[in-house]
Amino acid sequence: MKLYGLPGACSLVDHIALQWIGKPFEYVAVGRDALKQAPFLAVSPMGAVPALDDAGFTLTQNCAILEYLAEKNPEAKLLGGDSLKARSEARRWLAFCNSDIHKTYSMIFGAARLLNDTTAQTELSNNASQRVRDMYAIIDKHLAGREWLSDGRSVADAYLYVTLRWASAKKIDISDMLNLQAHFKRMSADPAVKAALAAEGMK
Ligand SMILES: N[C@@H](CCC(=O)N[C@@H](CS)C(=O)NCC(=O)O)C(=O)O
Numbered sequence: 069m070k071l072y073g074l075p076g077a078c079s080l081v082d083h084i085a086l087q088w089i090g091k092p093f094e095y096v097a098v099g100r101d102a103l104k105q106a107p108f109l110a111v112s113p114m115g116a117v118p119a120l121d122d123a124g125f126t127l128t129q130n131c132a133i134l135e136y137l138a139e140k141n142p143e144a145k146l147l148g149g150d151s152l153k154a155r156s157e158a159r160r161w162l163a164f165c166n167s168d169i170h171k172t173y174s175m176i177f178g179a180a181r182l183l184n185d186t187t188a189q190t191e192l193s194n195n196a197s198q199r200v201r202d203m204y205a206i207i208d209k210h211l212a213g214r215e216w217l218s219d220g221r222s223v224a225d226a227y228l229y230v231t232l233r234w235a236s237a238k239k240i241d242i243s244d245m246l247n248l249q250a251h252f253k254r255m256s257a258d259p260a261v262k263a264a265l266a267a268e269g270m271k
Pocket of ligand 1: 079115116117128131
């Protein structure tokens with residue numbers, strides 16, 4: 069099993085999931101330049117991470133990879149529990165992190181790719197940051213009185229954690245969202261999270 073990633077990017081979610089599974093895998097750090105070059109484009113046509121190679125079966129798109137890992141390793145309970153309700157809740161928050169939160173961060177990280185005018189770039193980035201805050205407020209409310217997004221720890225928690233690292237990098241202030249802060253601390257203390265960060269050369 070081989071995971072292609074960029075340090076600290078959304079591929080860190082899959083890296084954490086592989087650490088939770090605890091079976092041997094290889095982490096391949098793809099350089100920024102290599103992303104859009106032929107060898108990696110053959111693996112991931114969008115030139116984006118994450119990409120997974122499982123004995124020659126290649127898969128892209130974060131949710132597909134995470135679901136693949138979860139289905140292949142049911143004992144790791146990557147979808148927050150055994151019940152249909154728990155698994156559906158995990159999928160709900162996974163979708164929210166991938167399709168809503170991450171997508172909005174793409175406007176912050178990629179403002180210069182989307183707009184030529186620098187004033188418009190700043191406006192887009194500021195408005196997207198506010199939108200991200202609104203989405204975090206929904207999660208903060210959901211986390212009241214609970215440790216994880218679903219019944220038990222799931223890949224959705226790993227996705228939320230990775231986006232919260234971006235919030236700190238982009239100075240999106242969520243200091244008033246105490247349930248989110250507690251979730252971040254809980255994840256930061258997880259040995260699998262520490263191991264994935266160390267392997268990516270991150271703190
Ligand atoms: N829809 C894709 C998005 C993946 C994505 O945006 N990956 C980012 C890292 S977080 C990336 O590789 N960006 C490099 C680029 O697009 O140039 C997925 O869910 O896997």
